[in-house]
Amino acid sequence: MTEGAAVERTQPADTLPPSLRRNAPLVPTDSSASRALAAVIAILTFLAALCAGAAEIVASSAAQWQGAVANEVTIQIRPSPGRDTEADVAKATELARDAPGIAGTRALSKTESERLLEPWLGSGLDLGDLPVPRLITVRLAGGDPPADLPALRQRLVQALPGVASLDDHALWISRLSTMANTFVGVGVGIVALVLLATGLAVTFATRGAMAGNREVVEVLHFVGADADFIAREFQRRFFRLGLRGGVIGAAAALGALALGGALARLWRASPAGDEIEALFGGFEIGWRGYASVVLIGVIASIVTGIVSRVAVRRFLD
Structure with a gap:
């Protein structure tokens, strides 16, 4: 066989569409729709992580304020x-x-x-x-x-x-605690809503992918593939998309929080920095804040995988 004939034989296989090539994934992750979904997950994860970091900053600052106020009482002489x-x-x-x-x-x-x-x-x-x-x-x-x-x-x-009266600031501490708990509760609610929005976006993306791959799914059913196999394939692909978006969003949130802390330390000696520190404290979220940001990125990827699997099973049923 000549070299030209060998080239002619291998050329048709190389020019096949990506969805028909050997070992091609059931759900492509490099399509424009997949990249758009990863971008949406990254944005939602970024917003949720910022809310979690802000809630941790408020909770930490409120704890510092309560400690400072609780360690001091005031005597008033009229x-x-x-x-x-x-x-x-x-x-x-x-x-x-x-x-x-x-x-x-x-x-x-x-x-x-x-x-x-x-x-x-x-x-x-x-x-x-x-x-x-x-x-x-x-x-x-x-x-x-x-x-x-x-x-x-x-x-x-x-x-x-x-003439004399003693004020232990109990009322102020109670109001401060209520305000901090309310802010933290609002932050947790926003995080939950963002994760819910992530699940809805993944649901619509999964249905679109199932509709676009209907012929492939029917062929898989014809050759004996069960619903669990197909659901695992979709779950694996969407989990990777969610993990990619979650990592990007969490990394961006960590960078934004670190930048905010650096700017707060830079402005600390200025009058504006004094006002910011008086309002938000030292702008330090600690290890719990950073851990919550990373955890949100992980949760976003897990939610993506679970929601895609549920959506596929309902579509197949």
Whole structure:
């Protein structure tokens, strides 16, 4: 056989369409529809991972705020006619300092107490004639024995009746906890909706692939292939698509979160950075945040495989 005849014999096999070549996959993954589905999964995974990272940032910042607020209480001394306010402040400071479980006290001066009203009243006002309460910050030790705040409140009421009051910030901590839990719950709900959207997209893509490969499926049934074999083929291919999209989306989310943390650290010394840190904390999600982002990428690929298998079985049945 001449060399030209050999070339002529092998040429028709090389020019066959991809779907008819030997060892061609049942569900092609390099088609335009497959690439579009992988892009959709990547985008949805990116959005879900960003929501999870943001929820973790809020939860971490709220925990830091609650820890800082819970470790400190405030004693308020209201000016009263006929009483020496400075003496009342000194008496309340002494009572707090002598109480067990107290790490330190600091009495704010009259000027410092008036400056605390500037965010609401503005600066430049003369508050000298107003009965501005004096504040004493009390830092709790947090060790053993713990601070007995009810006993300290009772001693203040007995020593300075109608003048001194103790605020343990319980209401503020409760509201902060409620706000953080609400935000985290909303983030979890958004993640669930995004995963649901991923499942719907995979369902429609699977039905389209089944319709486009109807002749191949019928031939497989004719030669004895059962529904489980066909479903496994579709599940394997769509799982790879989901894994590709999940990896791309999770990697993009990790990059965005890392970039946000780097920018926050870069702006930390500026006034804008101080405002961002006061609102969002240190912009650090920790290992749990990064783990949740990676987990969402894995879940997206698993959802893709499971949904494709269910859609194929329903189509075949």
